Amino acid sequence: EADIYQTPRYLVIGTGKKITLECSQTMGHDKMYWYQQDPGMELHLIHYSYGVNSTEKGDLSSESTVSRIRTEHFPLTLESARPSHTSQYLCASGQVQPQHFGDGTRLSIL
């Protein structure tokens, strides 16, 4: 059983608020990822990290930012939330094989 946790599971919040989505894994994986999943089901990579102090933007442009100060922690931040940020955000980690996913954060911006 993979140990990767995301909080909160659900968040409904007003426009303009600063939001941080948490992701933690206890498997010691160097590689961590954030995916955005729209209601149409497709997943798109928005950020990834190959280790501490390493962050890269993914294939889908996102206004969010990430940080990787500790191996086990990979938070995603939105400085000023907008309705267009409404989506599901999935965190994943992996070492060699394969990627393990958290349960996701379903974010709704009013």
Added chain:
Amino acid sequence: GEDVEQSLFLSVREGDSSVINCTYTDSSSTYLYWYKQEPGAGLQLLTYIFSNMDMKQDQRLTVLLNKKDKHLSLRIADTQTGDSAIYFCAESSNQGGKLIFGQGTELSVKP
């Protein structure tokens, strides 16, 4: 760029076999994955196959890979109502690297 395609819907009767198909374009794909997503949940890894394999079987799941045609399939034997979910095919070209996902196939199992 890389692309992964899946049909969007599949409906089967309980007890039948389900076959979910996937095609990909990246000839350097090294690993191919099948994930299952139940409503409101994250993705659960079902199985994966290396590109140098043709077939992998794990209990009710059989993965077939035709590397020449860049075609991957997932067969679920004796499909149950609990198998109803969205199934994602994904590929990566390096170990533990970025995954490229298909759109997902929604499997509906009717009693």
